[in-house]
Amino acid sequence: MSFRKIDFTAYLCLLPALIGSLAFTVYPVFYVLYLSLHQVDLLSGTSTFVSIDNYVRLFGSEDFLQMLGNTFIYMTFTVVISCSLSLVLAVMLDRPGWFHSFIQTAVFSPHIIPLVSVSLLWQWLMDKDAGLLNMGLQSLGLPKLLWIDSPDTALMSLILVAIWKSLGFNIILIIAGMRSIPRETLEAARLENGGPFIMFYKIIIPQLSPTIFFMLTVNIIGSFQVFDSVKVMTGGGPGNSSNVLVHWIYQTGFEFYRFGDASAGAVVLFVLVSTITFLNFGILHSKVHYQ
Numbered sequence: 588m589s590f591r592k593i594d595f596t597a598y599l600c601l602l603p604a605l606i607g608s609l610a611f612t613v614y615p616v617f618y619v620l621y622l623s624l625h626q627v628d629l630l631s632g633t634s635t636f637v638s639i640d641n642y643v644r645l646f647g648s649e650d651f652l653q654m655l656g657n658t659f660i661y662m663t664f665t666v667v668i669s670c671s672l673s674l675v676l677a678v679m680l681d682r683p684g685w686f687h688s689f690i691q692t693a694v695f696s697p698h699i700i701p702l703v704s705v706s707l708l709w710q711w712l713m714d715k716d717a718g719l720l721n722m723g724l725q726s727l728g729l730p731k732l733l734w735i736d737s738p739d740t741a742l743m744s745l746i747l748v749a750i751w752k753s754l755g756f757n758i759i760l761i762i763a764g765m766r767s768i769p770r771e772t773l774e775a776a777r778l779e780n781g782g783p784f785i786m787f788y789k790i791i792i793p794q795l796s797p798t799i800f801f802m803l804t805v806n807i808i809g810s811f812q813v814f815d816s817v818k819v820m821t822g823g824g825p826g827n828s829s830n831v832l833v834h835w836i837y838q839t840g841f842e843f844y845r846f847g848d849a850s851a852g853a854v855v856l857f858v859l860v861s862t863i864t865f866l867n868f869g870i871l872h873s874k875v876h877y878q
Contacts, residue, residue: 676758
C-alpha cells in the first residue's frame with residue numbers, strides 16, 4: 588500500500604491570510620457577541636454576565652428606537668433615490684463623444700473623494716448663515732433652511748450628501764452594464780418600432796438586472812455603515828434626530844464607555860444587515876437574468 592505524499596506548501600502560503608482572518612474577523616465577531624452578554628467595568632477590568640439585559644435595555648429605550656428608525660429612513664431614501672436617479676442619468680449619459688465622457692468623469696469624481704472631505708465641504712455649503720445653498724435659496728426669493736442645525740432637516744441633509752456621493756459610482760456601474768448588452772438585441776428592438784419606454788422597460792432593465800441587483804446590494808450594505816458624514820456634520824444631532832446605528836455604536840462604546848450596550852448594538856447591526864441582504868437575495872435573485 589502506498590500513501591500519497593502531502594504537499595504542505597500551499598497550506599503554508601495560505602497560513603498568513605488564515606491567521607489574519609481569524610485574528611481580525613472571526614475573533615472580533617465572537618468577542619463582540621461575548622461582550623454583548625456582559626456588563627464591562629473598565630475601572631476594575633472586570634465583566635459581569637447579564638444575559639440579554641443589554642438587548643432588553645436597548646429595545647426599551649426610545650432614543651435607541653428613534654435611532655433605528657433614522658437608520659432605516661436613511662437607508663430607504665438613499666438607496667431608492669440614488670439607484671433610481673442613477674439609472675435614468677446613466678441612460679442619458681451613455682452616448683459617444685467627448686462631452687458625455689467629460690460629464691461621466693465629472694459625475695464619478697465625488698466617489699473618489701474621501702467622505703470626510705466631502706462632509707466638510709457640505710457642512711460649509713449648508714451653513715445656516717453664510718452657506719452657498721442658503722444664498723441660492725435667497726436669490727430665488729425662498730426662505731433659508733437650517734439644514735444640519737435643525738432636527739427637522741438634519742437627516743434629510745445627510746441623505747442629500749449620501750446621494751451626491753454615491754451617484755457617480757452607480758452611474759458608471761450602470762453604463763458599464765449597458766455597454767455589455769449585445770447591440771444586436773437593441774437593433775432588433777428598434778427595427779420592431781420599440782419606443783424609448785418599451786426599450787427601457789422591456790430590453791434595458793432585464794439585461795441590466797445583474798448590475799442592478801449588485802448595485803442595490805452594495806448600496807444597502809453601505810447605507811447601514813455610514814459614519815463619517817454623521818460624525819463630521821451633525822454628531823448625531825440636533826438631539827437624536829440624525830443619529831444612525833454605526834455612529835451610535837461608536838458614541839456608546841468610545842465616548843460613554845458602555846461596551847456591553849455598544850456590543851449589543853453591533854450584534855443588532857450584524858443581524859439587520861444579514862437579514863436584509865438575505866431578503867434581497869431571496870426576493871430579487873429569481874428576477875435576475877444572467878446571460
